[in-house]
Amino acid sequence: MVGRLTSMSARPVTLGARALTGCEHRVALDHLAVDEATGRRVELPEPAGVTRRKEAAALHRTWVRDLMADQHIDDWMDVAGTADGSRAAGTARAIAAGVGWIWNAVPPIDPDGRRGGADGLVSDGAGYLPVIVVNHRVTVPVPPDREPDIAVPPAMTSPLWSWLPVPDPTRTPRLQRRDRMRVAQLYRMLQAAGWASPAQRAGVIGLDADCIVVVDVAPLLAEHDAVFARRLAIARGDVATRPSRVGECRSCPWWSVRCGPQLTERRDVSLVVNGSQVTALRAAGVDTVDDLVARSDGPPRDWTGSFADAVTTAKAWQHGVPLVLRTRTPTVTRADVEIDVDMESFGEDGAYLWGVLRTDNTDPDDAPGYRGFVTWDPLPTADEGRNFAEFWTWLTAERRRAYETGRTFAAYCYSQSAENRWLLASADRFGAQPGVPTRAEVQAFIDSPDWVDIFAAVGANFVCPQGKGLKVVAPVAGFGWRDAEAGGEASMEWYRHAVGLDGGMPDVGQRRRLLIYNEDDVRATKVLREWITDRAAIDIPHRDDL
Structure with missing residues (x-):
């Protein structure tokens, strides 16, 4: 049985970049949840869907690795295949040897507790910058007849065969937040090791794998540092969190064994409303489904969406009703x-x-x-x-x-x-x-x-x-x-x-x-x-x- 959350402040805590996005409460559970019977930290298997996505991403990384190895055969090292089996030691040796393209690299865990691996490190002559491979598209094409968008500058890209960043007016960057947090984390790790390029850049190779999208890391570092500090404190047990239903819950292993039962027992308001609506209701003292049904003051401050729908959803939850009619005579387009x-x-x-x-x-x-x-x-x-x-x-x-x-x-x-x-x-x-x-x-x-x-x-x-x-x-x-x-x-x-x-x-x-x-x-x-x-x-x- 998954029991209490126990502070682990006495032991060293490290965080990978995955912990920097998504649910904060999951960070606490992943690091602090203790089994009542054994007193040991609980580690749950991932849902099958998450495993499938990881397997697909791993296959894509392998394909890109082979592609890049062919491009850089004379200045290349894959440290996953080093003799002693240590990617960290292999990375250090490749850096010392001045290898231009290092694959499956693992920089040292930095003094603050950052850990993680880069799919690649590339030398720009002044130092190294991280490259990650992701299984989604990281740019969108710009239609040839569209006027330039000043608010969204064109992507900066480099060819796969060399590090040559140039503006690409045919593409607009579409990096996900977890991509930005990951390259910022890796850059901080390279800085701590004394390996980072002063150019403060990183690279991302997406699903199409037809270029490297160049990322300016400098604007990302302040946000990364703040998020990392807070999440590290959560993982140590120094900052308390509480469960709340979010989109991530659908694929989280903690939902069925911990958060779902707890929220249902509490009749938590997040079971019937989403996102900013939860924040607005809790700020107004509306914590449960029953509080929402009983509220007579109308929507709270900063409310977005239909408050009437929220109340109806809460009533339906109380009665176990899967659907509720808005109109007495439902209609839909029909045809011969x-x-x-x-x-x-x-x-x-x-x-x-x-x-x-x-x-x-x-x-x-x-x-x-x-x-x-x-x-x-x-x-x-x-x-x-x-x-x-x-x-x-x-x-x-x-x-x-x-x-x-x-x-x-x-x-x-x-x-x-x-x-x-x-x-x-x-x-x-x-x-x-x-x-x-x-x-x-x-x-x-x-x-x-x-x-x-x-x-x-x-x-x-x-x-x-x-x-x-x-x-x-x-x-x-x-x-x-x-x-x-x-x-x-x-x-x-x-x-x-x-x-x-x-x-x-x-x-x-x-x-x-x-x-x-x-x-x-x-x-x-x-x-x-x-x-x-x-x-x-x-x-x-x-x-x-x-």
Whole structure:
């Protein structure tokens, strides 16, 4: 049983850069939580989804390592392969030898307790600067016809084959906060070791691995130092923290064994509101769900969002109600010919599957039919463009045929952001291939009333105390997925095996599994839409009736 938090001030505490972003209370739990039975510090296994993301990131780092080794064969050392097995000792020897590109480097833990490894260190002639490899994109392209944005300067980049930083007007930097904190931490460690370049720069190689994005570290150091000092004090037990539900909780191993039960027992207000709303309520003395329901003074100072929705969510939590109607008569766009669409992508590499479910409501003998437009060539692949063209040609033909025969038409998805992103990206990337629409054609479809977001319809018709995800809402309408493990995280692993990304034979069983998962997603959207029209007003209480 996970018990108390115990101060560890008497022992040395070190922090890696991962502890500098995200939940502060997790830092305390990771360092201070003690098992009541053994008196030992508790260490929990990571959730499967986190493990999968780490494995994918490790594979990307290995691929980039091999790419960089080929570029710098005459001035290169990978200290992970040093004879004594110590990366720290190997790093020190490589630095002493003046090696230009050092991979898998580990600077010494600095006197303040910073620890961590750099994917690479590169010499600029005056010292070394850290390079990290991340499994997401770190720049976005600047459209050639867009005016320069003074507030967002162009990225500074260097080619992979040499350290030659220059402004790149074709890209805008998109570094995540954890990337900035990590390079600042590594630079401080290099400073403490006496190895840092006075240029105060770092490099980041992203998913595309076509350049090194150059980071000016100087503006990051003050924030890093303040965050590091506070988090180190938390890890030592010198600063108290408290649990609060945040987005990170979904993938945190502490949620089910510690924070979730504690917050539920306390009936904590963070269970029903988010972010700045929690801060505003607690500042007003509203700490529990019951306090929120009982509040008669209206929203507190600095409140953002709908206070009425927050109160309704709190009431629903009290009664164990999964959905609450906003309106007595819920509505959603319906049509004679209805096409449900769901896209499956693999990270940032592309969209390999466009699944569709066609329903003709004018012909009772025409049973709804699923079709998956799919490429099993491992992404990235030009065959993605061929597959997208086939999907788009089929969709637009169905739309045109409906209107030519005097029937109405609508295509549906659940949360347009992902589908819209890959619709537009596919047009941009594969525009030269036969059958691929222009970006303008795709945008016109997205902007038309024929493209309907059921996620938006759920938000318009319901207050959703447990979230608006399809896996949360569709079961209320009576839908269940055939695969108990169905979900975005799991599908990434299935895809790896389906196409043999790890070097094995492609797994036909995992391909079938992905198609079943995709089919269930579009069928869930159809069931939910029809339930909103036909039964939601009967099955779900109205907010005024709670």
